[in-house]
Every structure is written in C-alpha cells, then in structure tokens.
Amino acid sequence: MQFERDEVGAAAAVEFAGYGVHERVLTMVHSGVLPPEGGGRVEALSVAELVPSLVADWRLGEPGRTDEQVRQLAERITLYERGADVTFLGVRDDNGDVIARGELYVADGVAQFEDVIVRAEHRGKGLGKQLFSAALHRSAAAGADVWFLIADDDDWPRGWYERLGYRAGPVMHVYQGMA
Template sequence: MADELSRALGFVHDFARRKAPVVTPVPGGFAVLDERYPMSHDDNRLIVWSGAPGPVLAAADERLAGLGHRLVCVDDDRQGQEFRPAFGAAGYQHETNVVMAFHGPRPAAPAAATERLDLAELVPVLREEWRESLPQAEEGVVEGLAARAAARPAGADLVEFHAVRAPDGQVAARADLYVHEGVAQIENVYTGERHRGRGFARTLLTALLAATAGAELTFLVADADDWPREFYGRLGFVPVGHTHAFLRT
C-alpha cells in the first residue's frame, strides 16, 4: 500500500504542476498559481510534504498574496498532524483526506453507461452546480469556478469528463477521469442534489472502473469524515494513506 500511496501522490503532484502556468518552489514542496482563476483553491495552493510550519506559513502568505484564500496541502500524514497546532493558531481550518486505491474485481459496464462531455457541454453543468452550492456567490465567481475546468486537460495524457443522465436528459452525476503512465485518478465526483439516492453515482463509478481496467493503479481522494468514502469502499476502494489540507479564507 505504501507504493500505491507514493504513486498516487506523485500523480497528484505532477498533475498539478503540468496544468499550472506558474510553479515555484517553497520550503518542503512547491506552489502552483493560475491568475486566470484567482478564486480557485485548487489552482492556487501550496503542496508540501516536509519542513517546519513557520516557513510554510510565511510562504503561503507570500506566494498567495492578493488572493482571498490560503490553502496548504500537506501530503505526509505525520507532518500534517504536526502542522495542526501552528496552522490552527494562524486561523486555518483543517481537513483530513484519505487516498483510496481500487482493489476489487473490475466490473463489466453496460454499453453506453456514461457519455463523455466536452468542455462546451461541461461548463454549463458546472455553472449550475456552483450556483446550487454557492447561492450567494457573485456571477463572476461562479463563472471562474466553472471555467477553470479548461486547465485540466494539460494535467495528464488522458483527461475526460464523464456523465450519467437522468431520464429527463439532465446530467445526474459526473466525474473527471485522468490517466497518465499507467495510473488513473477518478476526481470531482458529483451528483446533483435532486438526483441523489437513485444509483446514478454507482452507474458512473462502475463504468469508470471498467474503463480503467488496463491501469496499474486506479485511485481517488475522499474527505476522511464524509459519507462518500463508505460508498467508495463498497465499490472496492481501500484506504492506502491520509493527507491534510489547511485552508484560511
């Protein structure tokens, strides 16, 4: 499992570097920056795995100056635990994520279980999701959060956006699929509120697991304290390690 964790984190690091217009070193890691999407936490953050909290906090203030957030992702579990007191004192909220690798038998997906969305089809779906999630957000914020999907294809050799539709034709569930050098990541899994509990996410994940049957490793990252991790476990994903995120807004 240690090797799976190492490969998964290496994939995440390389994906972030490849899609970022600006990558700069920071103590114990690197920062990724994209001025096109200043409201995007994912596109403007520090990723570290070693070091002391003081220099990392200072680097976050320096590299993310002028933004409305500070996000530091710590990809070593022990280091993340050690960072908690200093980051908490500095006003950061803490979240633990679990890296999960697929260990189950590969399912056989029915034909046309999902469809691929191009960016022109995906962005309007994302706009509606962000309006639902952030009803008080200004339109410019919603537009930026939806438009940032355009940066993802630079992150891996294969980047696809998959969806399952409800009988009325609306996108009920969707997810990203990234594949690079034998490793596959399933990311940004989302089911609209009115479509939850109807099996759409299971159909989607089953199809993606069938599609990645040739991968040496298929993984995803889930919130350690949220219910989807149990759903992923029932599909055959097992925890291989934990990472930490510190956010101040």
C-alpha cells in the first residue's frame, strides 16, 4: 500500500504500526547545473557484461539463496530493457570486473538515475560521483532537461545526493508486508 501525500501517509503510520515495513520514499530533483565532465572511467555496459557483477553482489547480500535464485535475481535486469530506454553505466577495475554501476532511464526530456552501487572496497574513490556525472551528461546529450532519482528519506545517501545537486521533492509513504 502506498500514499503519495506525505500528511496522509504519516497519519496512516499510526494505524499501520506493527503490521509491516514502512518506508518514506523521497523523489529528488537535480538542480540542472551539470558538474564538469570527464575524469572517470564510466562506460555503457551490456546486460551480459553486467550480470556477473549482479551475481557477485546478490551472493554477498543474500548468502542464504541458492545459485539458481541468485542467477534469477541477477538476470531480472533483462526485463528492464523491455519498454524502457535504459543504459547500464559502470566502472571496471584493472581486471575488467564491474565495481560500480547504475541504471539510467531517459524518455521525453526526463532522466532517472537509479540503483547506483559501488562495491564496499571501492567506496570513497569518487566512483559514484563519476557515475552521476556521466549519467547527467549522457542524458543531457539525449535531450533531458529534468533529472530525478528516488531515495529513502531517512537513509545516508540523501545528504550525498544533495551535495551532487539534487534537492528534496515529494515524499511518498510505502507500506509493505501487510496481511
């Protein structure tokens, strides 16, 4: 269940307390001021190039899953290409392994950058910032003049996104796991 108006969703929290997971999901819109280009090793990746990274991350994040479950979770990304203009962006290490990645969706002058992941051992090196810069410039070249992302309202990346030029927009309340 979800509520798109913050005040209604907040009021529902009292009634739904204890019945499932409550998330405050925030839409963040970019200011439109593009960062300087360059300085990164960001490239567009095919699904085939991306799947090994997804498998490795799912194995790490979900150690109780079977190999078949991990493969299916990783390969669900093939569905993202159906009906959407999506570009998978990534950064590789010296061995060619994808160590940072994100999904860029562009349509009708609007761009969304989502599911940005930088492997823990490679954080703090500016790879996430390189991904966002590349996504902004790539989407601007494709005609986008509105950029947004979806974030957890109370999670640490929100402040990082703000430093990258995104500002808080509408809050939606999402309730999951309710019987």
